[in-house]
Amino acid sequence: xxxxxxxxxxxxxxxxxxxxxxxxxxxxxxxxxxxxxxxxxxxxxxxxxxxxxxxxxxxxxxxxxxxxxxxxxxxxxxxxxxxxxxxxxxxxxxxxxxxxxxxxxxxxxxxxxxxxxxxxxxxxxxxxxxxxxxxxxxxxxxxxxxxxxxxxxxxxxxxxxxxxxxxxxxxxxxxxxxxxxxxxxxxxxxxxxxxxxxxxxxxxxxxxxxxxxxxxxxxxxxxxxxxxxxxxxxxxxxxxxxxxxxxxxxxxxxxxxxxxxxxxxxxxxxxxxxxxxxxxxxxxxxxxxxxxxxxxxxxxxxxxxxxxxxxxxxxxxxxxxxxxxxxxxxxxxxxxxxxxxxxxxxxxxxxxxxxxxxxxxxxxxxxxxxxxxxxxxxxxxxxxxxxxxxxxxxxxxxxxxxxxxxxxxxxxxxxxxxxxxxxxxxxxxxxxxxxxxxxxxxxxxxxxxxxxx
Numbered sequence: 001x002x003x004x005x006x007x008x009x010x011x012x013x014x015x016x017x018x019x020x021x022x023x024x025x026x027x028x029x030x031x032x033x034x035x036x037x038x039x040x041x042x043x044x045x046x047x048x049x050x051x052x053x054x055x056x057x058x059x060x061x062x063x064x065x066x067x068x069x070x071x072x073x074x075x076x077x078x079x080x081x082x083x084x085x086x087x088x089x090x091x092x093x094x095x096x097x098x099x100x101x102x103x104x105x106x107x108x109x110x111x112x113x114x115x116x117x118x119x120x121x122x123x124x125x126x127x128x129x130x131x132x133x134x135x136x137x138x139x140x141x142x143x144x145x146x147x148x149x150x151x152x153x154x155x156x157x158x159x160x161x162x163x164x165x166x167x168x169x170x171x172x173x174x175x176x177x178x179x180x181x182x183x184x185x186x187x188x189x190x191x192x193x194x195x196x197x198x199x200x201x202x203x204x205x206x207x208x209x210x211x212x213x214x215x216x217x218x219x220x221x222x223x224x225x226x227x228x229x230x231x232x233x234x235x236x237x238x239x240x241x242x243x244x245x246x247x248x249x250x251x252x253x254x255x256x257x258x259x260x261x262x263x264x265x266x267x268x269x270x271x272x273x274x275x276x277x278x279x280x281x282x283x284x285x286x287x288x289x290x291x292x293x294x295x296x297x298x299x300x301x302x303x304x305x306x307x308x309x310x311x312x313x314x315x316x317x318x319x320x321x322x323x324x325x326x327x328x329x330x331x332x333x334x335x336x337x338x339x340x341x342x343x344x345x346x347x348x349x350x351x352x353x354x355x356x357x358x359x360x361x362x363x364x365x366x367x368x369x370x371x372x373x374x375x376x377x378x379x380x381x382x383x384x385x386x387x388x389x390x391x392x393x394x395x396x397x398x399x400x401x402x403x404x405x406x407x408x409x410x411x412x413x414x415x416x417x418x419x420x421x422x423x424x425x426x427x428x429x430x431x432x433x434x435x436x437x438x439x440x441x442x443x444x445x446x447x448x449x450x451x452x453x
Contacts, residue, residue, distance in 0.1 A: 064136030104135025226268025
């Protein structure tokens with residue numbers, strides 16, 4: 001490692017213990033010390049770093065802000081960390097053609113504020129938007145509440161400049177809104193979890209900023225009624241921009257840190273937003289309110305922007321708030337068809353009751369994406385083993401309902417043991433073949449996605 005650092009004097013690097021500790025974990029709770037941390041500032045720096053790493057057989061893990069939930073940016077096998085945090089510029093905001101060229105280390109929320117100041121809109125909005133990077137969003141194909149109406153990160157990636165493991169600099173995708181020349185390599189890189197290439201520039205599609213927003217808060221004293229409301233709204237041919245869900249335990253946890261005065265008997269909460277022309281969205285809001293009230297829901301509307309922001313502050317704080325219920329949690333994100341949400345919630349509730357492990361659910365119910373949290377105390381080994389054994393049961397019931405075991409958190413290391421439940425042998429061989437074609441030395445983020453042989 002010293003030889004690699006000495007060969008790259010223009011790139012800041014560190015092997016100091018305090019730096020290695022800070023860059024050895026992500027939000028999954030997985031920890032592994034890297035052999036070094038590098039902070040490149042240009043595409044040329046990344047080329048030089050990957051060239052040296054390839055020649056010396058040193059594995060490299062690209063890292064954004066470390067907000068991932070499945071261990072995707074945790075360095076395994078003595079890997080060095082390539083942090084993109086110094087590559088954080090907006091290079092070109094093209095308001096005429098509705099796109100923006102950025103570096104991978106720019107924070108999602110900062111980009112959103114910059115384009116909104118120009119009357120434009122970048123929809124993907126993960127809960128960690130004020131901390132996570134666009135490069136990390138691309139690596140994980142991040143979604144967020146607005147994915148229901150506007151789609152996920154892959155729907156906005158137009159063009160990617162990236163460095164391959166052998167240090168070749170490539171440009172994939174197009175800067176036009178149409179383009180079908182050859183294979184869509186840009187789309188292949190999105191969601192590849194940093195295992196195929198290191199993005200150095202990313203061009204993203206933008207939209208005009210919506211005219212107006214209406215935000216509704218709907219409370220239910222029955223968990224399944226909240227699930228039925230979600231499928232009923234879409235069955236009524238209404239596509240809100242968000243339909244967020246929290247169960248009773250999640251509500252109680254959030255009330256402890258951001259009290260809204262929600263009654264203790266609330267079993268489910270829906271946070272629903274509609275955007276567009278003011279007259280049209282108010283009519284849709286009335287229809288949604290009618291649907292929820294027919295299911296015994298209590299509906300209120302955010303009076304102003306401050307009230308709306310308070311509601312969203314509560315929603316985005318759910319995950320950390322859950323630590324008020326238990327010292328640790330195992331977090332999974334599953335997706336089921338919207339009309340199967342009530343059945344999924346019922347099954348998860350029964351699983352919790354039968355096992356004695358508290359299961360808390362919240363998430364993007366509008367697109368069927370449920371975050372399932374098993375609340376545990378890691379110091380109690382029997383409880384922890386029991387919770388881990390439930391994961392396979394949760395994934396099995398998800399697949400039986402026609403769903404998928406990961407909606408936006410990726411696979412990383414934590415879900416790798418279960419990928420074979422969904423991806424069959426032939427398809428797995430194709431995926432491994434693609435990894436080998438891009439990275440024959442297996443030096444770029446090794447040990448991720450695929451289960452250990």
